[in-house]
Amino acid sequence: MTPLLSFRDVKRSYTKSVPVLDGVxxxxxxxxxxxxxxxxxxxxxxxVRLAIGMLFPHAGTVExxxxxxxxxxxxxxxxIGYVGETQELPGMWKASELIALHRKLYxxxxxxxxxxxxxxxxxxxxxxIGALSKGQAQQVxxxxxxxxxxxxxxxxxxxxxxxxxxxxxxxxxxIQLLNREGTSVLFSSHHMSDVERLGGRVxxxxxxxxxxxxxxxxxREQVCVATLPSRLASDHARLAELPGCMRVRQLLDQIHAxxxxxxxxxxxQLVQAYGEENRAHMQCxxxxxxxxxxxxxxGERLEAAA
Amino acid sequence: MILSLVRAHLGNKLVWLMIAPLGLSSAPxxxxxxxxxxxxxxxxxxxxxxxxxxxxxxLPIHLRVVLQARLLSAGVLFGLPLLLWTVSYLLQxxxxxxxxxxxxxxxxxxxxxxxxxxxxxxxxxxxxxxxxVDVALRLAVLAAFxxxxxxxxxxxxxxxxxxxxxVVLYLALVRAxxxxxxxxxxxxxxxxxxxxxxDEVSRGSMQTVLMHVRNVGxxxxxxxxERNASVDPVPVSDGQLLWLLLSPTWGKALYIVVASIAFTSxxxxxxxxxxxxxLQWSEERRQRNRWxxxxxxxxxxxxxxxxxxxxxxxxxxMIGGQTLKxxxxxxxxxxxxxxxxxxxxxxxxASPTRTSLAYWSATEKHTQPLIKAPWGETVAADTITIxxxxxHNPYTARESSSARFIEWQFQRASQAVLGQALSLDVYKAxxxxxxxxxxxxxxxxxxxxxxxxxxxxxxxxxxxxxxxSHRRSGGLDELGDGYLVLVFIxxxxxxxxxxxxxDVDLMQVCVDAILLHIARSVxxxxxxxxxxxxxxxxxxxxxxxxxxxxxETPASELAVARQAAS
Numbered sequence: 046m047t048p049l050l051s052f053r054d055v056k057r058s059y060t061k062s063v064p065v066l067d068g069v070x071x072x073x074x075x076x077x078x079x080x081x082x083x084x085x086x087x088x089x090x091x092x093v094r095l096a097i098g099m100l101f102p103h104a105g106t107v108e109x110x111x112x113x114x115x116x117x118x119x120x121x122x123x124x125i126g127y128v129g130e131t132q133e134l135p136g137m138w139k140a141s142e143l144i145a146l147h148r149k150l151y152x153x154x155x156x157x158x159x160x161x162x163x164x165x166x167x168x169x170x171x172x173x174i175g176a177l178s179k180g181q182a183q184q185v186x187x188x189x190x191x192x193x194x195x196x197x198x199x200x201x202x203x204x205x206x207x208x209x210x211x212x213x214x215x216x217x218x219x220i221q222l223l224n225r226e227g228t229s230v231l232f233s234s235h236h237m238s239d240v241e242r243l244g245g246r247v248x249x250x251x252x253x254x255x256x257x258x259x260x261x262x263x264x265r266e267q268v269c270v271a272t273l274p275s276r277l278a279s280d281h282a283r284l285a286e287l288p289g290c291m292r293v294r295q296l297l298d299q300i301h302a303x304x305x306x307x308x309x310x311x312x313x314q315l316v317q318a319y320g321e322e323n324r325a326h327m328q329c330x331x332x333x334x335x336x337x338x339x340x341x342x343x344g345e346r347l348e349a350a351a
Numbered sequence: 352m353i354l355s356l357v358r359a360h361l362g363n364k365l366v367w368l369m370i371a372p373l374g375l376s377s378a379p380x381x382x383x384x385x386x387x388x389x390x391x392x393x394x395x396x397x398x399x400x401x402x403x404x405x406x407x408x409x410l411p412i413h414l415r416v417v418l419q420a421r422l423l424s425a426g427v428l429f430g431l432p433l434l435l436w437t438v439s440y441l442l443q444x445x446x447x448x449x450x451x452x453x454x455x456x457x458x459x460x461x462x463x464x465x466x467x468x469x470x471x472x473x474x475x476x477x478x479x480x481x482x483x484v485d486v487a488l489r490l491a492v493l494a495a496f497x498x499x500x501x502x503x504x505x506x507x508x509x510x511x512x513x514x515x516x517x518v519v520l521y522l523a524l525v526r527a528x529x530x531x532x533x534x535x536x537x538x539x540x541x542x543x544x545x546x547x548x549x550d551e552v553s554r555g556s557m558q559t560v561l562m563h564v565r566n567v568g569x570x571x572x573x574x575x576x577e578r579n580a581s582v583d584p585v586p587v588s589d590g591q592l593l594w595l596l597l598s599p600t601w602g603k604a605l606y607i608v609v610a611s612i613a614f615t616s617x618x619x620x621x622x623x624x625x626x627x628x629x630l631q632w633s634e635e636r637r638q639r640n641r642w643x644x645x646x647x648x649x650x651x652x653x654x655x656x657x658x659x660x661x662x663x664x665x666x667x668x669m670i671g672g673q674t675l676k677x678x679x680x681x682x683x684x685x686x687x688x689x690x691x692x693x694x695x696x697x698x699x700x701a702s703p704t705r706t707s708l709a710y711w712s713a714t715e716k717h718t719q720p721l722i723k724a725p726w727g728e729t730v731a732a733d734t735i736t737i738x739x740x741x742x743h744n745p746y747t748a749r750e751s752s753s754a755r756f757i758e759w760q761f762q763r764a765s766q767a768v769l770g771q772a773l774s775l776d777v778y779k780a781x782x783x784x785x786x787x788x789x790x791x792x793x794x795x796x797x798x799x800x801x802x803x804x805x806x807x808x809x810x811x812x813x814x815x816x817x818x819x820s821h822r823r824s825g826g827l828d829e830l831g832d833g834y835l836v837l838v839f840i841x842x843x844x845x846x847x848x849x850x851x852x853x854d855v856d857l858m859q860v861c862v863d864a865i866l867l868h869i870a871r872s873v874x875x876x877x878x879x880x881x882x883x884x885x886x887x888x889x890x891x892x893x894x895x896x897x898x899x900x901x902x903e904t905p906a907s908e909l910a911v912a913r914q915a916a917s
Contacts, residue, residue: 097409119411
């Protein structure tokens, strides 16, 4: 079956010889919710923009519904919804006028959902967009992006300007409602809580590549962090070569290593490598997603400082 | 759909409705037209950005529709006011109706905004072109127009060429835009490979940094309304900071250089256009330099850093414009080339003894004095009433006057203007410069004039702002260039009104009057004029600096605070 969104060895750079994306490949199927994670500048927005056709890939292919978004923009855009962190809606328009325009453009516009969202967000649609707060403008953008029931919803930090209530309404109700009806969602966010709330699959971008691509549940249960004293594992390379090791970093007098596997499995593996007598000094545990994110992406400076 | 997009474009661009006709109306005159159109080539992309917004990109519509909407917006912005301008101009001065004027405006204006959509501009609709390429293209456009190639052609051919070019460009643009990006994808990749859109990452990261600093700055602003708003000043390299200040807006600084070259033409239209370019630059600079609030430098230092880019850009432009003028048109200020009229324009135009208004004498209101030659021949003097003052040309001669009378008057006029009595035949054979040091003196006067306006703007800051407001905003919003713009916005229409209504070049008259005064009192070679201007400018700056310094914590209090802290 053709995936809804497909990236194949996509490369993109803004500065010569400094790739933002360096061979990114992934697929999103029907009904999937995919969270795009990564540090600032990791390429999350670039991926979303490439998916919409706002940017050309320098190498590789990007396809939505089997079509390249740069060659079939109208067909593709009719079937997707997009909300960016900065949407740049026309400030002089009233929210109602903008919604009316979208209603005209999309044949499958769901008036009931529109009314529902207006009520839920408590939007004053008679106001000009420029007069709305950032969060309210974002709510209008969200409404315009979802009421035509897109097959794929692309969200680039969509809830950045929303207050906690609206944020939860949007994430838990709107997206999940759409998802139940078969809409796939690709969203980038810095908020681990958003990712954890929505569930689904996680793509972790690091140094232009996808470092982690797995279900959130699998990530929670089958990835753990091992902590060892640095005297024990002074040879980082040896630790990194162990099967399933995803990342090693030094944190003051401790070594933190991220491993695939349950804590018990990883503990056994470490005992085999470093000896039974050191079992007491090794700790393996499943950590919250935010901590895992930091273990996977952070820490270089701490390592250097140590 | 197109109309909806046009509405979105025009929503907050109404100010351009005022600017556009002014720029476009300069099209009929070769020099001004070149500058006007070139300036528009810079201005149009701001009014109607060539880059589509994310909002437009996300709509399920063809890019062709976006382009058509943009062109229509440009047409409404620039075409409609131009039409109104032309009609009103012609209604006011039907005698000046010239076919080539009317006909050349339309294609020239069409060309102006078409140019802004050419090559990289068009690509910008599809992808993000390199800023460098864009600037290079616009400079090429400027050079092409400055060369005056089009204007040197016979009017009919020029009109034909320009009209055809406009139509062909429009059709080519609309047809060239594919429904998709497929056709230009390979070009785009090659383009990026070569030019690698450097600005996005660097600007992006820069903005992130600046955003952070700005936030810090804003917090500081919010909590620092007390006297010690300024943190302990530390030595900061002016050069480094100046570079930092200029770097985000260097592109716009280029506009100022170009605009101030045009400004040396003294035309009211150009002055007004210049003021809007200046306004735009000033606004952008203000927005982009808010991060300076967080810098640990004193208010006084920051004042200099804020004003310096304006001064540098203006000076470069004015010196460049003046040099250009001296090199290209060294003799165009000769005695009979003055552009002003009287209440009897047709006869006056034929007069060989028309001088600048600076050389005219005051007379009783609505009277026409008689000028009597030693041998008894008389003529009623040309008169003009400005600001309720009636002036007469003491050197008036008419076609009906005798040759002897004309020769007598011309010798008197040349004595007054050129400092030597010349016969008409000698003058016609080789028109001399007004004075031996004319170009240098004239340039000095113009520069002094600019400096005085700048000083005036600084003084307005000083008069209008209190130390309290400086403390509140760190002085960033109270810079002279905002007032400078105000001065120009007032001056521009006034000068323009005189140009159109009375055919008087007001700024030229001011410069002439100053020159005349200088010629009568000091040597033409004297550096008195620029020195005076410089001193005025320094005085105004010192006043402003003093005003800014009042918002800083005095050194004595600072020392006490340090002692207490230690």
